[in-house]
């Protein structure tokens with residue numbers, strides 16, 4: 635039977651005892667490094683995700699807005715421009731501003747003037763015809779001259795009769811741009827599908 639040399643077992647236990655704390659320290663060090671790494675990743679990812687959410691928010695807001703139905707019964711694409719009662723009943727056209735919310739991906743400006751239209755109510759009728767005030771030649775604001783019963787453009791002297799037909803000689807290559815208009819029977823509001831067309835051309839092409 636092998637005898638343990640005096641002092642040898644004692645030094646072995648000593649070495650074991652010295653190694654155990656070392657192993658424990660290494661494990662703690664590893665866990666600490668892992669925790670630091672996870673915290674660092676979280677510090678980078680959380681602001682990035684928050685920033686992305688803020689960056690995308692206007693787009694999401696407009697999407698929500700676009701998908702919502704009009705609250706006042708106005709058909710999609712139409713704007714309430716004036717009361718039928720505000721239009722002269724004698725067939726004389728009157729200009730009205732077109733008010734709408736203006737927005738792009740990042741800005742939202744409620745109730746801005748986006749254009750103007752002439753509304754004309756034929757004598758004795760509750761129907762309305764509508765022309766944009768933009769001259770088809772180059773986009774100047776056309777006025778109406780009640781004395782001659784003509785629309786006139788101050789920029790290059792295009793003129794149009796009361797039905798919007800171009801009168802020669804005029805630089806405009808086409809008649810005034812008519813817009814769809816309908817009267818809401820319940821509210822007597824005139825609803826206009828307001829669009830802009832390209833100017834300076836004979837055909838009518840809608841801007842999108």
Ligand code: FES
Nearest residue numbers: 769771772787790
């Ligand atoms: S812009 Fe109207 S005639 Fe030129």
